[in-house]
Each structure stands twice: as structure tokens, then as C-alpha cells.
Amino acid sequence: MILTILGVPCYNVESSATKRALETIRTGTITEGAQLAKPRILFYDIETSLQPVAVFSLLHNDYIDPSSILSERYIISGSWKWEGEKEIHAVSVLDDAKRYRKNPHDDYHVVKTLHKLLSDADVIVGHNSDSFDKRWIETRALVHGFPALPPIASVDTFKVAKARLYLNSNKLDYIGRLLGVGRKIKTTSGLWLRVMNGDRQAVRDMVRYNKQDVALLERVYLKLRPYVANHINRALFGGGGCPRCGSTKIQSRGTHKAISKVYRRWQCRACSGWFKSTMAEPGTTQYRVL
Numbered sequence: 206m207i208l209t210i211l212g213v214p215c216y217n218v219e220s221s222a223t224k225r226a227l228e229t230i231r232t233g234t235i236t237e238g239a240q241l242a243k244p245r246i247l248f249y250d251i252e253t254s255l256q257p258v259a260v261f262s263l264l265h266n267d268y269i270d271p272s273s274i275l276s277e278r279y280i281i282s283g284s285w286k287w288e289g290e291k292e293i294h295a296v297s298v299l300d301d302a303k304r305y306r307k308n309p310h311d312d313y314h315v316v317k318t319l320h321k322l323l324s325d326a327d328v329i330v331g332h333n334s335d336s337f338d339k340r341w342i343e344t345r346a347l348v349h350g351f352p353a354l355p356p357i358a359s360v361d362t363f364k365v366a367k368a369r370l371y372l373n374s375n376k377l378d379y380i381g382r383l384l385g386v387g388r389k390i391k392t393t394s395g396l397w398l399r400v401m402n403g404d405r406q407a408v409r410d411m412v413r414y415n416k417q418d419v420a421l422l423e424r425v426y427l428k429l430r431p432y433v434a435n436h437i438n439r440a441l442f443g444g445g446g447c448p449r450c451g452s453t454k455i456q457s458r459g460t461h462k463a464i465s466k467v468y469r470r471w472q473c474r475a476c477s478g479w480f481k482s483t484m485a486e487p488g489t490t491q492y493r494v495l
């Protein structure tokens with residue numbers, strides 16, 4: 206059932222995976238080898254319009270006052286894929302034919318779709334998405350009158366690359382090429398202007414480009430996953446094994462020394478990520494330095 210607040214849809218903020226996991230924990234029915242709930246991990250990316258403004262001259266436009274805005278920028282398309290599923294989906298301004306005929310810049314349907322997807326996810330994965338994609342979606346959702354999104358765990362592969370690695374560039378295309386997992390599709394010149402002028406084929410081309418980015422994003426995520434420190438812990442969904450990827454091929458490898466406790470240290474043989482037990486080893490010191 207979809208509830209409505211002030212006439213706009215209000216989606217259930219607890220994903221079905223979370224509900225299944227909570228039910229498992231509540232009823233205490235975790236059994237070894239059972240099919241356990243998994244987090245819903247959403248890979249996503251959006252394509253946005255240019256900002257149309259009116260200027261007197263092409264020169265000296267370091268700052269353009271908001272009073273020169275001709276029409277608001279908008280989200281042209283969004284693309285996504287759920288972890289564990291093959292299909293890459295997309296939504297664009299073309300998908301609501303009635304609205305598109307009236308105004309090719311009307312992104313209500315795109316925003317509504319993306320708002321629901323993000324509301325349903327346990328984890329969202331994007332490239333530079335904390336600074337760009339998620340803020341764009343929240344902003345356009347606010348403009349259209351949708352309720353605020355719930356807090357959602359996020360993995361931003363741009364942030365991971367920047368914080369943990371020392372790459373020549375942190376762009377998705379560069380990382381994909383360097384790690385041998387693919388590249389972005391090159392866009393044709395003038396594609397954005399054609400989209401904004403109501404060229405349907407240009408929107409379709411944009412969607413193709415958008416979907417390719419999501420495919421590349423997942424492959425880059427899989428390469429960077431061992432470096433994601435704040436990755437959601439799959440054990441919270443009733444799973445055992447590696448907290449990042451869920452594999453049970455884990456190996457005890459030494460100990461992790463915190464300030465006053467010693468923990469068993471583990472490495473996942475599937476994703477190569479490191480983690481530690483939550484319980485300290487017995488016989489841990491009673492003292493710590495000041």
C-alpha cells in the first residue's frame with residue numbers, strides 16, 4: 206500500500222530485505238545454511254540538463270545572477286541496477302509521454318521513480334554520488350513536493366578512490382580503464398543541447414550512455430569494495446561471513462591491536478577485504494597509555 210502525505214506518495218522506508226532480516230532476528234529462526242536475507246544494494250547514476258540562462262555577452266560571465274535563469278535545470282534520466290540482478294533499468298523524461306509533449310524539461314516522473322528507488326534501498330552505490338546524484342535527486346524531489354528521503358547507507362566510489370588510493374584521476378572512466386573493467390561511452394558533441402531542444406533520439410542516446418555508466422560503476426565498485434571502510438555490514442541482514450560481500454570463504458589471519466583490546470583479524474578470500482571479530486580475545490590487557 207502506498208500512503209500519501211499532502212497528496213504525494215510516501216513509500217515505506219523499511220526495505221523488504223530489512224523487514225525479512227528483522228523478522229529473522231525477532232523469531233530467532235537463523236539456521237546454518239539457510240537462505241538469509243540480503244541487503245538491497247542499488248547502483249545508480251543520473252544525467253542532468255544544462256542550466257539555461259540569458260546573458261548579454263559571451264564574455265565576462267564568471268558569475269551569472271539567478272535572476273538570469275530562463276528555466277530550471279532538471280534530471281534528464283536515471284539508470285540503476287540492483288545487486289544480484291542482471292538487468293540495468295532506466296527512466297527518462299520520455300517515459301511520461303503526456304508530460305514530455307507538454308514540456309520536454311518536465312522531470313516529475315523521473316524524480317518520482319528515483320525517489321522510490323532510493324527509499325527502497327538499504328545501500329546506494331554511485332560515483333561522486335554523495336556530492337552530486339543524491340543531492341540532485343533530493344533537491345528535485347523537494348521542488349516536486351516529495352517527502353525527505355530516509356537516511357540511507359551510501360558507498361561513493363569517488364570518495365573511496367580519493368581517500369584510499371593515489372590515482373592520476375578519480376574519474377570513473379579513468380579508474381575503469383586503469384583497472385581493466387571498461388570505459389564510459391563517448392558522448393557526441395551537442396548532445397545536451399539536442400536533449401534540451403526536445404530531440405527524442407538525443408534522450409535515447411543519453412539513456413544508453415547513462416546505462417553504460419551503471420554497468421561500469423558496478424565493476425569499479427567490485428574492485429574497490431575491499432577498501433570501503435564504512436560498508437554496510439551484511440551480518441545486520443542475518444548473513445554470516447564477510448561483512449562486505451557475504452562470502453563464507455574467510456580466513457583468520459593474525460590479530461588486530463586496538464588501544465586496549467586485541468581482536469581476531471580476518472581476510473575474505475572472495476573480495477580480499479579485511480575485518481575483525483567484534484569480541485575481544487580473552488586475556489586482553491587491563492591498562493592503556495594516557
Ligand SMILES: [Zn+2]
Nearest residue numbers: 447450473476
Ligand atoms: Zn568479502
